[in-house]
Amino acid sequence: MAGVSSESLTTALTELEARLPGASLQLATELFGILGTLDSSAGLRRALTDPSRSGEEKSALVRQLVGGKVSADAADIAAGLASLRWASARDIGDALETLGATVVIAVAENKSAVSASGISGLEELENDLFSFNRTVASSHEAQRALSEPQASAAAKTALAQKLVPGASEEAKVLIAQAVSNPRGLKPGRLVERFAQLAAKRQQRWIATVSVTRPLTATQMDRLQSALNALYRRELKINVTVDPALIGGIRVQVGDEVLDASVVARLGELNRQLA
Known part of the structure; x- marks a missing residue:
């Protein structure tokens, strides 16, 4: 993502920051749900990235679509994203995915020390994501199952949870998103991207x-x-x-x-x- 889309993502992340201290996994799940709706409709993606439409028009379209179905915070975030300018139809979905993952990462960040060794919620999240990828990489059977196009999202999610039964709730949300809606990537690659986002936030x-x-x-x-x-x-x-x-x-x-x-x-x- 570059140019105008990169600038819009930076704006969206800056606006999201104020909501993160009280963020919940439910908010992230709602954002991922909106992403699924967006990914399922090429016409909707074109409408939300049409440069001839005003930001107000695009924002209103999103509110009409999700109103009453998600929380006010989720609707505001999605509508705000739609009001910005995007270079391609793909970019707005990538941005929404990043915002959803950032909410999950912030929930982990807001946790106090979670173990006797005193590791932070962010460290625990990173460890769980890396553990999942190592487990998948060591099993050709798991790789095939998670990439099987005929398998349902629910089945893939259930298998993924079995692979890392002790993972944190935050890690489970991101792993479930990666295996149920990898958006053209291999699930492990998307999990790696989520881990990179967590590492970048921790580095702050x-x-x-x-x-x-x-x-x-x-x-x-x-x-x-x-x-x-x-x-x-x-x-x-x-x-x-x-x-x-x-x-x-x-x-x-x-x-x-x-x-x-x-x-x-x-x-x-x-x-x-x-």
């Missing part, structure tokens, strides 16, 4: 800190407190020693970089002198 809250020498316990405590206050949540901090920095510190959280190193300052000076 990992701070990679580069310093020229190891930090003391006191310095670590101060750094942890400062970054937690800056991002308004508990971050995981990974510290690496990089003598090439010469001095100072470099912090990366997701795509954001805070660079106070000597190398960065020298680079800026060189740019000013060039």
Whole structure:
């Protein structure tokens, strides 16, 4: 997805963010249900991506289609998506799939530690998705069954649940979606994509800190407190020693970089002198 569709997806994800703290698996299931309706009608996809229609018209069409059948949140999200511009009929479905998966991932993220080892809900979700793919990859019989075009979605979902009986509810929702509606992909490939989305979201809250020498316990405590206050949540901090920095510190959280190193300052000076 690129160009106008990529911009629209970014807009939709930004708008979705405000709903994620209280998101539920039911919301994700409703979004996936709307996706199924969208995938079943080429005419509907064309109507929702027709550049000659206004965003209001397309939004109203979605509300008319799903009104009373899903929650207000699901209807709002789908209608908002339809109001945006899309380069192709396929792109709006891909975007809705991403939004549904993001809701599931956020539900996992909102959970507290889930095991004696203290792994997070996101880590548990990733582990379950990878476990499913490893199990499927080790069984040609399972691969054939999950790719059998004559098998019902219910049968494939039931088989998938048996392959990972101890998986979290969030993982079960994503795995069920991947095997029941892979949308032209192999189920394992879609599960892998969901795992990548989970990993990307988890990376948002990992701070990679580069310093020229190891930090003391006191310095670590101060750094942890400062970054937690800056991002308004508990971050995981990974510290690496990089003598090439010469001095100072470099912090990366997701795509954001805070660079106070000597190398960065020298680079800026060189740019000013060039």
